Amino acid sequence: xxxxCRIAAPIAAxxxxxxxxxxxxxxxxxxxxxxxxxxxxxxxxxxxxGGARRLRKDQTEAIADSLQRSGARNVILIIGxxxxxxxxTLARNYQxxxxxxxxxxxxxxxxxxxTTYALDKDTGKPDYTTDSAASATAFATGxxxxxxxxxxxxxxxxxxxxxxxxxxxxxxxxxxxxxxxQDATPAVQVAHVVDRKCDGPKKTAERCPGNALENGGxxxxxxxLLAARADVTLGGGWKVFDETATAGHYRDKTLEAQxxxxxxRIVRSADELRAVTxxxxxxxxxxxxxxxVMPRMWAELNAQPGxxxxxxARCAPNPAMTAQTPKLGEMTRxxxxxxSAGGRNGKGFFLQVESASxxxxxxxxxxxxxIGETVQLSDATTVALEYAKRHKDTLxxxxxxxxxxxxxxxxxxxxxxxxxxxxxxxxxxxxxxxGTSRLRDExxxxxxxxxxxxxxxxxxxVVGLLDQTDTFFVITDALRLDRNKR
Numbered sequence: 308x309x310x311x312c313r314i315a316a317p318i319a320a321x322x323x324x325x326x327x328x329x330x331x332x333x334x335x336x337x338x339x340x341x342x343x344x345x346x347x348x349x350x351x352x353x354x355x356x357g358g359a360r361r362l363r364k365d366q367t368e369a370i371a372d373s374l375q376r377s378g379a380r381n382v383i384l385i386i387g388x389x390x391x392x393x394x395x396t397l398a399r400n401y402q403x404x405x406x407x408x409x410x411x412x413x414x415x416x417x418x419x420x421x422t423t424y425a426l427d428k429d430t431g432k433p434d435y436t437t438d439s440a441a442s443a444t445a446f447a448t449g450x451x452x453x454x455x456x457x458x459x460x461x462x463x464x465x466x467x468x469x470x471x472x473x474x475x476x477x478x479x480x481x482x483x484x485x486x487x488x489q490d491a492t493p494a495v496q497v498a499h500v501v502d503r504k505c506d507g508p509k510k511t512a513e514r515c516p517g518n519a520l521e522n523g524g525x526x527x528x529x530x531x532l533l534a535a536r537a538d539v540t541l542g543g544g545w546k547v548f549d550e551t552a553t554a555g556h557y558r559d560k561t562l563e564a565q566x567x568x569x570x571x572r573i574v575r576s577a578d579e580l581r582a583v584t585x586x587x588x589x590x591x592x593x594x595x596x597x598x599x600v601m602p603r604m605w606a607e608l609n610a611q612p613g614x615x616x617x618x619x620a621r622c623a624p625n626p627a628m629t630a631q632t633p634k635l636g637e638m639t640r641x642x643x644x645x646x647s648a649g650g651r652n653g654k655g656f657f658l659q660v661e662s663a664s665x666x667x668x669x670x671x672x673x674x675x676x677x678i679g680e681t682v683q684l685s686d687a688t689t690v691a692l693e694y695a696k697r698h699k700d701t702l703x704x705x706x707x708x709x710x711x712x713x714x715x716x717x718x719x720x721x722x723x724x725x726x727x728x729x730x731x732x733x734x735x736x737x738x739x740x741x742g743t744s745r746l747r748d749e750x751x752x753x754x755x756x757x758x759x760x761x762x763x764x765x766x767x768x769v770v771g772l773l774d775q776t777d778t779f780f781v782i783t784d785a786l787r788l789d790r791n792k793r
């Protein structure tokens with residue numbers, strides 16, 4: 308597997324200039340800024356003095372220049388579900404080496420961390436380990452809530468999302484995921500229900516009756532997604548579109564039929580996606596590429612009791628990931644292409660992108676599945692940064708919604724948890740442990756703070772310690788959105 312570590316100096320220079328936003332800071336011309344490297348690979352003999360060093364040039368000028376930039380036309384928010392430093396470390400060591408860097412992700416010049424706790428629904432006190440629904444609601448709306456909530460506060464009141472506010476302010480909007488479109492992270496941008504399981508009319512009637520159309524609510528997640536009408540929506544979850552509306556204008560019609568009547572262009576394969584050249588409010592794009600979650604890049608390889616002492620394994624491609632399943636990098640590139648071409652009134656765009664199955668693989672103690680989906684996260688980030696290098700009014704933010712059970716431990720050590728040893732690109736064995744459950748498919752989230760990093764105008768606002776609710780305000784402030792506009 309080819310190791311991808313160094314960034315050539317000219318590219319690093321362009322990355323730095325783009326990271327500082329459009330225009331130039333007083334007293335700092337483009338050539339001065341370009342002299343500051345953001346390359347973080349260790350390039351020497353890691354066993355020698357200074358060989359593992361990542362920082363080789365003073366970064367003061369780069370940071371100072373970034374601090375003088377504000378105001379973005381476009382924002383791309385990229386989420387690694389279930390991704391904190393443990394998950395990055397596992398993927399970096401395996402795919403790029405201990406001294407390497409994760410392309411795109413480790414290139415981001417400004418980094419902070421945010422707290423992720425949710426709220427107890429009854430008391431309003433901290434629930435220290437969040438799920439994806441509560442955390443995504445926080446970064447999408449700026450409001451803390453309980454686990455399982457989709458863009459409602461702990462009392463069930465709807466909270467407006469970045470996509471809703473961006474649309475009201477005239478921006479183009481997009482929502483891309485490798486999960487089902489009804490899953491928590493994509494759902495929070497387009498729906499408001501009291502239970503994340505309310506993906507279609509049937510479950511909404513059972514679990515969220517107050518949200519059901521027949522009871523005067525806004526409907527299921529999928530029905531609200533169609534009504535929200537983002538310009539570009541890409542992911543899985545086709546099975547729910549077979550359900551039938553039980554009330555409203557589209558009563559007794561399937562959600563697929565409703566999407567067509569609402570004017571959506573529906574695509575179901577990578578070739579069909581590549582053929583799309585326009586997506587806007589006259590014909591929004593709905594790409595759905597799997598019945599449920601989209602296939603993972605790499606085949607499953609599960610940890611197990613005593614797995615640390617098994618021969619070190621290499622990961623393999625997943626046969627279910629066919630040529631007609633678009634990868635996350637490709638979906639991100641197409642979404643940016645369409646949104647940048649179709650931005651209404653030249654006002655720019657907001658795009659959310661999620662690599663969802665880092666989390667799903669971690670739940671099943673599958674390190675290869677995790678790493679492959681972190682590669683997808685890296686690819687999507689690289690695509691976004693390539694765009695931002697050419698369009699310096701673009702802010703890119705990369706973060707996770709919560710930590711997970713992953714731990715890189717002493718090689719070959721048996722533990723009470725589930726373990727597996729992998730053979731990394733360095734040619735060294737690495738053991739990973741999952742210890743939050745005795746059962747393979749029930750590994751749990753952790754309450755650890757999560758990395759947030761950014762690139763572009765307003766990127767300095769992620770430095771230091773934040774809460775995940777800060778992300779909503781960083782984005783809406785960078786875009787200068789009127790949060791009350793309808």
